[in-house]
Amino acid sequence: MLEFPQKGDGRGQLVIVEGGVDIPFDIKRIFYIYGSDSEVVRGQHANKRTEFVLINVSGQSKVRVKDGRGNEAIFALNRPHTGIYLPKMVWKDMYDFSEGSVLLCLASEHYDTEEYIRDYDKFVELISGGQG
Known part of the structure; x- marks a missing residue:
């Protein structure tokens, strides 16, 4: 878990997140997930090269991580x-989104569909030294 600097006064809060400073990589991609209800499971994949930081900037959600x-x-x-910082080669499921949840995702790499592993059994095989 990561905690980011906050600056606040009577006008509200300002949260600061700098790539390479507050998170352990330079940010190459930003996306966010919203409009998912509590029954939806997002993610359900691992990445060969990409690291992530996930921040629920509004509402709440849960993240299940498997090695x-x-x-x-x-x-x-x-x-x-x-x-939460997620290194490469971990399986991630995001779920239990509250109403109004906005999950901000900061990524270390540009999108490349070829580096996604979307089959859990294949992921386990790769982790255990298999060629996939």
Whole structure:
């Protein structure tokens, strides 16, 4: 989990996130997920090269992370000044979106469909040293 600097006064809060400073990579892509209800599961993939930081800037959601070796963790993203760092080659599921949830995703790489692993069994095989 990462906590980002906040500057605030009577006018409200300002959260600052700088690539290479507050997160461990330079940001090459930004996208966000909104309009997903609590029953929707997003993500459901791993990435060969891309690292991510996920921040729920409005509302809340959960992120389940699996390493392909039987370990998993669930993170609740519910504060707009905190996020989760996801290194490459971890399986991620985003789910349990609250009404009005906006999940901001910062990525270390430009989009490349070829580096996505969308089959969990193939991911496990790659992690265990298989060629996929």
